[in-house]
Amino acid sequence: MSDVTMRQISDRAMITVRGEFDKAPVRNAVMKATGASHPEKLKLSFADKTTVAWMSPDEILVLTPAEAGKDMVEALTKALAKHHALVQDVSDMRVIYRLEGPGARNVVARLTPADMSPRAFGPGDFRRTRLAQIAAGIWMRDDAAIGVMCFRSLSAYAEEALQNAVASEIRG
Numbered sequence: 001m002s003d004v005t006m007r008q009i010s011d012r013a014m015i016t017v018r019g020e021f022d023k024a025p026v027r028n029a030v031m032k033a034t035g036a037s038h039p040e041k042l043k044l045s046f047a048d049k050t051t052v053a054w055m056s057p058d059e060i061l062v063l064t065p066a067e068a069g070k071d072m073v074e075a076l077t078k079a080l081a082k083h084h085a086l087v088q089d090v091s092d093m094r095v096i097y098r099l100e101g102p103g104a105r106n107v108v109a110r111l112t113p114a115d116m117s118p119r120a121f122g123p124g125d126f127r128r129t130r131l132a133q134i135a136a137g138i139w140m141r142d143d144a145a146i147g148v149m150c151f152r153s154l155s156a157y158a159e160e161a162l163q164n165a166v167a168s169e170i171r172g
Helices: 024-034 066-079 104-109 152-171
Strands: 005-009 012-019 044-047 050-056 059-065 085-089 094-100 126-131 134-139 145-151
Touching (some): 005 152, 050 134, 066 085, 094 104, 134 152, 145 152
Antiparallel strands (some): 012 085, 044 050, 094 145
């Protein structure tokens, strides 16, 4: 039997940034605004209370405290004003869950085709994948927890799937 807790995180702003990240001036502009380096492929980068996730070669997701979201959008927009880029607050369209406990990795493994073994997925890793039948993002900032993100319109499904997987993990 393994204890796992799950909760929805509501205190994070989520900002999508699309741009030509293969160009140093664009990467540097984002670094200036967030304080974090551009994340490597399938990785996260960090600065204070901000996390930057690699979404695709031309997209990152900035996670920052909700109260700082508007200021972060303004800082990113200003930093990228001279570049072909898009900055969009997507906080209202996505939801984040946090799974904690020794069985959190097993819970997510029950629902995703992504390799959740410690050798393949650990702190600092980020994946866009499937969670049961829906698109999701998963990550580990540290060994203590796994973050799961999905579209808000599918959150009831995601939450039920996660709760069922947590219950199965606890029952062993």
